[in-house]
Amino acid sequence: MSTFRGNDMNAKLVAIYRYALQADKMDVTLRQAVEVVGYSEKQVKRDIKAWEAMGWVTYQAGKGRGHESMLRFQSDFDETLQAWVVTSFSEATMAQAAKWLEWDWPPALRELIQARIWNRFGFEQTEEDRFIFPRTRTLESLDPLDIHIAMEASLSRHVFDRLFEWDGTTVQPSLAHHMEETPFGFRCYIRKGITFHNGMTLTGKDVVYSLSRLLARGKQVWLFAPIDRVDSPAPYVVDLYTKAHRAYIERLLAQTPASVTYEGAEGIVGTGPFKLEKQSDDVVRLRAFERGLRPRPSLDVVEFVTFSEADHAKWSARDDHSVVKWIAEAGARYLMFNLQHSWLKEDMATRRAIQRAIDKQAVVDLGGERHQVAHGFFPETSRPISLAEPSESSKRPLRLLHLPFDVATEDAALVASQLRAAGFTVETETYALSCLLQEETLRRADLILCGEMMSEDLDLAFLAFLTSELSLVGKLVAHETDLRTMMDRYRQTDMSAWPMLHREVERYLTEAALVIPLYHVERERSFPSFLGDVPVDIFGHPRYDQLWIRPSV
Template sequence: MKIMDHYIRLRLSFPNEQHIQNSLQELAAILFCSTKNVKILLKKMSEEKLIDWIPGRGRGNKTEIHFLHTFTEAILPHVEELLKNEKLKEVFLLLKEPLPFLLKEKIEERLNTYFGYTTSDDLYDVLKIPYNRKLLPIDPAFAAVTTESHLISQLVDTLVKYNEKTDEIEPHLAHTWEVGDDQLTWTFYLRKGVRFHHGQTLSGKDVIFSFERLKAVQSPFDWLTEGIEKIDNPSPLQVIFHLRKPNRFFLHYVSSVQLSILPHDVMIQNHQYIGTGPFKIKSLTEDHIILEAFPDYFKERALLDQIEFWFVPKQSKIRTNYELPNMGCKEEKAVETEEIGCIYAAFNFQKNGPQHDIYFRKAWAEIMDPLSLIQDLGDNRTMPAYSFFPDKSRTMHKETSLSKAKEYLQQSTYNGETLHIYFFAVKGSEYDAIWLQKRCEPLGICLQLHPFPVTDYFNKEIAKQADIILTGEVLDANLEMAFLHIFKNKSCFVHRFRHPHYHKQIESMLDRFIAEPSKEKRYDLISKIEKLLSDQYLLIFYYHVLKRRSFPSALQNVTIDSFGWTDFAKLWIRPHA
C-alpha cells in the first residue's frame, strides 16, 4: 500500500478532527499493522507534509497527531494525481469508502468533468466515455449485444457493407463481386494493399479463416455459413464461395459484422482482436478499452485520435446515460432516435411449467398492459408494441384488463407455482419487473425476480432456470437481415426459448423469406411470422423505446445509427475560437 492509502485509512477514522491523541495500540488497530510499523508510517506521512506528530513518551502516554489539511484538502489533489495517471479504478475504490458526503460529491463532480473530449497542444484529440457495465469479449463471432457490436465495427471490416440510405449492398474489403447464373457461385475480388493492424496484408486466406472460424469457435451465428459447400482461393485476392443452394440474401450475410475479416496468421490472446478497421485496440483491461486511430486504414483515416471507454460502477453518480459526454461544454446538442425493435416478454418452452398453457400466456398478456406501465413509469418508454417495428405498432391497438387476466387464469392449469422471471440488471428492466410483480400479486401469481448482468448473456443456465424473460431486440439498419437474426441467432432468447412445434413453422416461413425475390412479399412474410407469435402468445410485445443523446456542440459530424451510437471514425472536434 502507498502512504496515501494508509493516510486515508487513518483519516476515515477521524474525518472531521484536525488534532487527535491515541495510543500506538489504537493506531495499530486502525492501520492494520504493528506498533513498530505505526511509527514508520507516521514518519512517512510527516515527510509527505500530511501530518505533524509527537510520539508518546513512556508507558500510557499517547501519540499526538495534527492533520495539516482538512480531509477534502488532502484527498482532492490525490484524486487529481490518480486521474492524471489514468488510475480510475483507484478513484472508484476510494468512492466505495465511507467518505464524508461533501467530499464524495466533489470527487464525483470532478469525475464528470474528466470524461468527454480533450485536445492537446499537438492536436491529439481524445474522447473519454464512461460506461456503466463491463463489456463482453470484443469478438465478431459473438457480437450479439449492441454496444459490443458497434465497438467491433470500429475495429474490423467486412467484404461488403449495407448502405442504409440506398438500401443497397456496396463494396468494402472486396472492390467487386460476381455471381454465377445458377446463383450458387459467388466470387469476390479483394482490394490490394489493405493492411491489418499488425502490418500484414489482407489476402484470401484471411477470408477463409474468418468464415470457417464461426463453426470452429461454435459461434451462435454459424448459421451464416451453413449454406457454404466450400471456399476456393485460386489467387491471393480472389475468393470463390460455392453454396449448397441459391441464397438471394448471401450478400447480406457477408455484410454481417459476425463475418468480419480477421488475420489468419495471429493467435488471438486475451481478446486482443486485430482487424483492418479505422481503430485498433491500444489497451484492454477489465476496467477499460482504449481505441487508437489506425493510420494505415484503407479508407479515410479516423479524425479522432483516441477513444476510451471506462467502466463506471453503478453506485457512483457519474452520468452514463449517453454515449457522447457533454462535460465542460456550455453549449450542447441533443438527438432523439426511435429504436427499431422493442421490449418483450418471451416464454421458455425449453422448460416445463404453466407457460406451455395458452390460457396462462393469454393471462400474462393482459397483466402486462403496456399503456399502464408507460403511464406509471414513463422515461424512455414511448408507446405499446404490437410488433418489432414501431410504424406497425402505431396502426394497432389492444385493450387489456386484470379481470380478463383473472378469467384466463381460472381456465389455465396454473396452480400458484412460483414463476422465475429473468431480466438484465439495469434500472429500466428492474423497474419493469417490479411493476409486473406488483400487478401479479392480487391475482395470486408469485414471481421471483432474477436480475442478471449483460456479461451473463451467453449463460446456458438461464434457459434451464427461467420461466419468462423480459428483454428486448434492437434491429440493425438492415431490417430484413436483423429480423432473420432474431430467429436464427442461437444466442437470442427468441431462439433459445423457442416452441418446438411453432419453431418449425417459423423456419419454413423464413426459408420462403430468404428465397423470395419480392421485397413486398418478404415483408408480408414478416407480418405473418409476427402474427403467429401474437396469436399463439409465444412472446408478448411490450413497448418501444426512444433513445436520447446529448453531446457537446464542439463535437462535429455526429450521426446516430440504429443502435444509438455514432461512427467514431467520422467524429471531429471543432477547435475553440
C-alpha cells in the same frame, strides 16, 4: 508539517479519515479503524507504521485494560490530502483516476475529484487529438462471433471491415470490390493493398479463414447455413459455394459476424479505421489506423474508461450536456417465457393467461424511454394481434428475472403487480447481462424481461433475433418446430416479400404465447456541447471515425 508522497496514499487511510470527520474528530481507535476498512488488525498496524513515517498520523498503543490504541491524524492532514488530489489527478491516467474515485472520500474532496475528472472527458488536444469517454461496464468481447451487446457491436464496426457494407438501404462494396455469379455460387474479388493493424497484407486466405471460422463456430448457424463452404483459388479471389440468391448473400456478408479478422488475433486485429491498442477491465483504447480501407479518422485516440453507474449518471446530468438526440430503436422490450427450463413450456393455457393479465399501456405510461406499446418488433408496423380466449390455467409460483437497472426494475415491479392482481404468485430477481444466456441463469427463471435493439439491416437482424444462440429468444425457441418451418420459408421467398413473412412470424409468436412484446423504445441521448452535431449510429453511439477537433490556431 507532514510530507507528501503520493504512492503511500491508499483507500484505507482515506476511508478512516472520512470516518473520523463524520464523528467530528481527528482520532479513531484501532478497533474502529479495523472495522472501517475490513482488514485484519495486523494489516492495519502495518499501514499505520507507513503513515506515521510520512508524518500523516500518530499512533499510541493502548496500555492496560480499558485503554484502547488510538490513531490520530495530523492537524494539516486535510491540506495534505487535497495536495495529493491536485497533483496525482493531474498526472494520472483516466483509468487510475477512475479507480481512485471508488475510494470512500469525504464529500467535499469527492466533488473536487469528480470535477477534475469530468473536465478531462471529451476532446483533449495535446500532441495528438484524443477523445475520452466514460462507460459503466467492462467490455465483453470484440470478437465478431461473440457480439450481442450494442456497445460492442458499435465498437467492433470501427475495428473490423466486411466484404460488403449495408448503408440502411443498399449494399456497398467494401473489402470486396466486385462479385459475380458462378455455377457454384459467387466469386468475390478482394481489394489489393489493404493491411491489417499488425502490418500484414490482407489476402483471400484471410477472408476464407474468417468466413470458415464463422461457418464452423459462429452462433448464427441458421442465418449463415446457405453458405456451404468458402475457398480462395487465387490470392485476391474468394469463392462462395451456395445456392442462395445474390441479394441475400451480399447482405449476409455485410453482417457483423462476417467481419474479417486475423488468424490468431480474432477479435483484436482487423482492417478498420481504428486499431485496438489496449483492452482491460478499466480502459479500452482505440488508435487511428493509417493504412486501412476507409479514410483515416481525424481523431488519433478514442479511449473509454470504466466508471460506476452513479458517477456516470452525475456526469451525464452536467449542464454542458446540451446536445440532445432522440434515438428510436428498432426492436422492443419484451417478456420471454422460459421455453426450455420452466414448467410454462408445457402449459400454453397459463402462458396465454399471463398474456391477458399484462396491461402494456400501463407499462408505457411509466414514461421515460417507453415510447409506444409493442405488438411486434418493428415499431413502424406494430399492430394489435387478437389474443386467444381465456381458459383454465395454473397458478403455480412464477419467478421473474430482470436486469438490475432502474427502468428494468420498474418494468418488473409493474408486471409482477399485474400478475399478482390476476392471481399469480410472483417473485422477482435480477440477472447480470453477461450471464443472461448461461444455463445457471436460465434454470432459475420462468419469465425473463429483456430487450432487443436491432442493427441497421432490420430484415436479417430479425432473423438473427429468432435463430441466433446469442439471442435470448433464439436460444429459447430453438426447439419450436412450427416456428422453424415458418423461418425456412424465408429462404424460398424473394427478399421484397419478407415484410409479409415478418408479420406472420410476429403473429405466431403471440398466438403461440412464446414471447410478449411490451413496448418500443425511444431514448434520449445527451452529449457534451463540445461534440456539436455528433453523428450517431443506430445504437445511439457516436460514429467515432467521423468526430474531429477544430485546431486551436
